[in-house]
Structure formats: structure tokens, C-alpha cells
Amino acid sequence: MNNSRTGRRSATSGRVEVVRPQQDPSLYIVLKAIGHRDDYVVSVNTRPREGRLAGRWLPETRTVKSLREWSAPQDRDVWFSPNPLRARLRPGRRGGIADVARGQTLFADLDVKSGSLASLDECRAVIDLLTVWLEGVPPAVAVESGHGLQPIWRVSNTKSVPNLVTDDGSRWSETSARWSALVNLAVKRVNPNARPDSVFNPDRVLRCPGSVNWKRADEPVAVVTHLHPHFAGGSGPHNGRSLVPMLRPTRLDAVLPPPALGGVAQRHLTRVPTTFREAQQWLANQPGATVTWKNMDTAMQRLCDYRALVQMFAHGLDDDVSAHSLMVRRVLAVILTSTDGSAGVVRALELVRTAYLEVMGRRRLGELPGEGRGEGAAESDFYRAVVGAVSKARGRIQSPTPRVGPDGRVVLFSEKGRN
8 A cells, every 4th residue: 555645653652643635525525526515415324443432333424524524533434324314314324225315426435455355456457347248337426445446436317317315125136136136247357256245235334535444453544535527516527428327127137137147256145935944954965064164164154254244243344333234244245155056055154153252252242242132032033034045045046147249348228228
């Protein structure tokens, strides 16, 4: 990383200071660049590092107008919602898919880390490839998060094809699945060994412009934001060509049709009602369900490394700090990975369960911060997560992957889908 934006320790005070580039755009400027109006509502989420609220996720909903003079605090992690919410939420709520008002953006979280992309150059190559596949539409914003890049594309909104999200978010579930397939394909094209991100839901939060990434407390990194010239100031020569068209749900199959078997491993999920006994039987019938750790493949081992699980449930991740939510997500990831042919689902789930119970137990004893659910309640949490994940896995169908035309380019939007 460029030393001009990483943390350095003061020789006199011993405190870590962050050197920030000049003229970094504020959150307000970024929101205007991606098409937010002043009356739109977004969430701003902070996580203090010190004091009685240290490590807690503190969400707040704000109108875009109220952020005009606001600047991100520098002593904690800060995230924002790139898609506008329906209205102000009660204190303490970040909002879920049902709270998203518009699919204002499509975005990707391109990490530079072991098992993912190897460098910022590879992140840029993915963005370049996606821009080509989007028929030359560039991201309006690229946020250099400190450990990767988060490009944000602005989605068009017209009377005939609005980017409104239905009450339950179903209108965007298919769009998100198709977009994730496209991003994952681009990542694999750039680096076949990289493991793509799997979270593309419209309520996702991203690193806040002008903030600091404190993921490594002894080496904080300034979050740097790049605006595309077309979108600076919230306007520019769009003319329908610099925006990603919002697609009519009825035309999605014409744009990215379902493929034959194979392709990107991302799937569109439909629940199949499942009882606990049916879930047990389904798991037992998975190929290699009961193999030991030694015989698991690398993908499954990564998901159930015990020490990493305890660390995650105890201290959270950048985009989620709820142990229960993280446990549910990890159970789903393990079970879906088993449907890709990875052996060891039973042992992997047992490791997830044991790690979750350990964290809850240590919380009850006061060894870890947070609410410590009783052992029986924690067990019930886990088994409900298993049944829910199996019900999704049983209805799993191949997620649409991009259609490649005779010239080798990905066919993303049909002429009828364009503005």
C-alpha cells in the first residue's frame, strides 16, 4: 500500500495517526454521484474501538441532505448503505432487504487477501472487465477500502423501468443473483484461484468515503475514494449510456438466460419446506458427508477452521458483528459447498456448532463481551439454521451466468432492455 495513506505511530504520543490524501470526496458527494436525492435516507454505521461501546455496531439512519456538512469520524470503522432505505429506522437498526427502497446501485467487494485476489492491479482488472461486459458503462465510484476495491455502478431509473424494490425485496433477488454470477465470472477470469465474494444483497453496506479502516488496529489505512469524471458533482454526460439499465423482471431471462450445467458456482435459491428429520437424511445422503478433516477438500476446511470460527463468532466481521447471524451464514455456506461436491458436511457442521456454543458459553461466563444465550437456546439456533439452509439447498438451481456472443463478448443487456 502507498505509505501516504497507511497508519504511522507518533514518536511522541505513541498513538497511531493516519495520513489522508487531500481532496478526498465526502460521503455526501459520493451519494450524489450515485444518484441519491437530498430526501433519500441511508444508513451510516460505526464501530467504536474504545470505551463501553467498543466493538459494537452502531447504525444510524440519515437523510442525504443531513450529510452535506458531515465528515466520517477517524477513530472508528464506518460503513454506509449505497442503496437508499424506505424511511428512517428506529435507533439500533441498520435495515434489511425489506427496508431498501431502490436498487440505486450494483457493487462488488473485491478483497486483496489470501485465497482471493492477489493485488489492487487484479481488482482493477476485474473492474475493467466488468466495464467492458457492461458495454462500456464505468463504475461511478471506486472505494479503495484499505484492503481492496469496492466499485459502485449507478443504476438507471426511468418511468418505464423504475429501480424500485418491492416490499419483500423479491424484485431484486434475481437481479442480485445474476450480478453476482457476472462478478464472480470476472474474478475467475482474472485469477482462476481466487475465491469470489458471495454477498451481493441490496442492503449490503460498504466502507464509508473519508473514513479509516481499523481492521488492523496497529496499521490503520485511510479509505480513499475515486469518482469517475462523468459522475462528479452528481451529474454528467449520462444520456442513458453511463448508467447500468434497470431490467424489467419479465426480461431477465432474455438478458442472462439460465445456462447448461457448469459455470459459476453461485446459485439462485428457492426454499423447499423441510422438517428436521428430512434435513438429517438429506445431509447423510451428501457425497462423503461423514469424512474426517483430513479427507475434506480445501474449500470445506476453510469454512470450518475451528479457531477462525471462534474468532469470527466472538468478534464479528467487517459487515456483520452478530454471532447468531454469522453462524447462520456459515451453516448455509457449509451446506451449499457440500452441493458443489465438497465432502465432510457433517463434520464441518459439528465444528460450526461447537464453536458457536463455546462463544455463547464464554459470554455467559463474562469472558467475552456480548449476550450469552443459554446452551439450549444456542443449540436450537444452530439446528434451525441447519434446517433453513437445507431447505434452500434442496431448492437450489443454477444461477444464470452470462451468455457469450459470437464475438466472445458477454451479452448482458438486450436492445429492448436498454433505455
